[in-house]
Amino acid sequence: xxxxxxxxxxxxxxxxxxxxxxxxxxxxxxxxxxxxxxxxxxxxxxxxxxxxxxxxxxxxxxxxxxxxxxxxxxxxxxxxxxxxxxxx
Amino acid sequence: xxxxxxxxxxxxxxxxxxxxxxxxxxxxxxxxxxxxxxxxxxxxxxxxxxxxxxxxxxxxxxxxxxxxxxxxxxxxxxxxxxxxxxxxxxxxxxxxxxxxxxxxxxxxxxxxxxxxxxxxxxxxxxxxxxxxxxxxxxxxxxxxxxxxxxxxxxxxxxxxxxxxxxxxxxxxxxxxxxxxxxxxxxxxxxxxxxxxxxxxxxxxxxxxxxxxxxxxxxxxxxxxxxxxxxxxxxxxxxxxxxxxxxxxxxxxxxxxxxxxxxxxxxxxxxxxxxxxxxxxxxxxxxxxxxxxxxxxxxxxxxxxxxxxxxxxxxxxxxxxxxxxxxxxxxxxxxxxxx
Numbered sequence: 284x285x286x287x288x289x290x291x292x293x294x295x296x297x298x299x300x301x302x303x304x305x306x307x308x309x310x311x312x313x314x315x316x317x318x319x320x321x322x323x324x325x326x327x328x329x330x331x332x333x334x335x336x337x338x339x340x341x342x343x344x345x346x347x348x349x350x351x352x353x354x355x356x357x358x359x360x361x362x363x364x365x366x367x368x369x370x371x
Numbered sequence: 372x373x374x375x376x377x378x379x380x381x382x383x384x385x386x387x388x389x390x391x392x393x394x395x396x397x398x399x400x401x402x403x404x405x406x407x408x409x410x411x412x413x414x415x416x417x418x419x420x421x422x423x424x425x426x427x428x429x430x431x432x433x434x435x436x437x438x439x440x441x442x443x444x445x446x447x448x449x450x451x452x453x454x455x456x457x458x459x460x461x462x463x464x465x466x467x468x469x470x471x472x473x474x475x476x477x478x479x480x481x482x483x484x485x486x487x488x489x490x491x492x493x494x495x496x497x498x499x500x501x502x503x504x505x506x507x508x509x510x511x512x513x514x515x516x517x518x519x520x521x522x523x524x525x526x527x528x529x530x531x532x533x534x535x536x537x538x539x540x541x542x543x544x545x546x547x548x549x550x551x552x553x554x555x556x557x558x559x560x561x562x563x564x565x566x567x568x569x570x571x572x573x574x575x576x577x578x579x580x581x582x583x584x585x586x587x588x589x590x591x592x593x594x595x596x597x598x599x600x601x602x603x604x605x606x607x608x609x610x611x612x613x614x615x616x617x618x619x620x621x622x623x624x625x626x627x628x629x630x631x632x633x634x635x636x637x638x639x640x641x642x643x644x645x646x647x648x649x650x651x652x653x654x655x656x657x658x659x660x661x662x663x664x665x666x667x668x669x670x671x672x673x674x675x676x677x678x679x680x681x682x683x684x685x686x687x688x689x690x691x692x693x694x695x696x697x698x699x700x701x702x703x704x705x706x707x708x709x
Contacts, residue, residue, distance in 0.1 A: 332603030333515045336595065340611035345697050348618060352704040 288328060295321050308359045312350050319343035510670030510679035511600040519605065520682045520689075524653045527606070527685075531649060531692045535642055538696040545703040574623065581623030588616035592694075599686035600679040606686045610693025617698045626706060638695050645688040645695075652681050652688075 298318040305311040319342030326335035354360050449457075484491040501518055509517035519527050596609030621629040671678030 331515075333513070333605065333608070336604050336608040337611070340608045340615065344615045345611050348615070349697075349700055349704065352701060356704060 288325075291321055291325050291328070295325070308354055312347060312354065315350070316343050316347045319347070506673055509682065510673055511682050512673055512679075513600055513602055513605075515603075516600045516605050516682055516686070517679070520599075520685045521680075524685065525657075527689060528646075528649055528653060530607075531646060531689050534696045535646060535692060538642070538699050541700055541703050547706065577623045581619050585616050585620045585623075588612060588619065592616060592690075596687055596690040597676065597683065600682040601676070606689025607693055609686065610690035611697060613690060613694040614697035614701075617694065618701050621698075621702065621705075626702070629702075633698065638699050641691050642695050645691045649685060649688045652685060656681060 295318065298314050298321060301314045302311045302318065305314060319338060322342065323335045323339040326332070326338055351360075445453075488494075501514060501522065505514045505517045506512065509521040511517035511521070592609050592612035592615075594609075595604035595612055596606065599605035599609065617629070617633065670680050673679070677683070
């Protein structure tokens with residue numbers, strides 16, 4: 284169990300660094316989602332399932348969806364603009 | 372009179388006063404003497420104006436040239452050595468800020484007591500009371516739900532209100548009103564700043580998976596909502612799951628179909644009634660049930676679905692507010708309305 288915990292915490296650090304070091308916003312957003320999921324598993328291991336459910340639903344789900352929509356709104360997703368012009 | 376004054380101006384006290392006053396120099400002396408002594412001949416007003424105009428244009432040109440010079444120098448500096456210096460400065464400042472932040476956070480952590488020990492300040496009589504008497508007093512098997520929605524229900528009301536206010540603020544900022552005849556709004560609509568023109572949707576894979584997944588997600592959200600006092604879950608998580616199911620449906624089938632059951636009116640009424648019910652119910656139990664008084668709300672058998680007094684209805688109210696808020700956030704970001 285302790286090995287799993289250490290591995291999860293290491294992945295957490297890797298994800299946190301990855302979010303801030305990635306240049307592509309979409310990629311960093313997906314890494315952020317992974318961060319939230321790992322965090323949910325860690326909450327589960329720390330015996331707080333309430334927080335785990337909330338983290339999975341709000342952190343990995345809703346927040347990321349809102350971030351995606353914001354990126355689309357500011358045309359930060361690559362290829363989005365070309366796609367839009369092709370539609371017109 | 373004038374002689375005495377000019378005499379006085381040369382004396383040490385006057386010189387000291389002059390020195391004290393900043394900007395009192397040779398020019399002021401000149402002005403004073405010019406005012407004090409009448410000119411030999413009356414100056415011509417037109418000639419003076421002409422003189423002034425000439426001086427003015429000259430000065431203007433000179434200032435323009437100076438500006439251009441300074442601008443040129445600044446531009447060159449900013450594009451060569453300045454850019455490097457500024458970049459280095461920014462990196463330095465960022466490193467400094469990060470290092471100081473890390474230092475202060477670690478310093479704070481170093482002062483905290485070790486996790487999970489008996490002597491930590493969080494292990495006090497409050498937590499003992501929650502654990503020992505929580506089931507008896509709130510009727511909720513899930514102690515967390517008992518804390519959030521019974522002992523600390525006022526905080527939860529504030530959180531739900533914050534969410535509702537945030538939704539209202541986003542509504543004010545992002546709403547696109549199709550009936551608005553104002554020029555900026557019409558321009559926004561013409562630019563296609565909303566996603567209305569992607570409709571209707573014909574994505575087979577998305578629609579197929581949404582057909583299967585949406586009912587399951589909604590059912591799970593309702594389960595989490597209704598089971599908040601018996602197991603992990605509760606208002607916030609259940610509401611978030613509900614809204615994610617709604618958003619999936621919206622993405623798969625478009626705004627027209629989603630608009631049939633979720634309109635702006637419904638959002639307002641559901642939020643209003645949920646928050647109002649929460650406020651009224653909690654006010655009742657605060658006034659009637661505090662300090663060991665009997666509020667008259669049956670707690671029921673612990674473990675049954677209809678138990679633990681007000682916790683389940685409050686969970687449902689919070690969940691509805693959260694679901695509506697998240698859904699309307701998404702809809703406003705996508706197309707500026709429901």
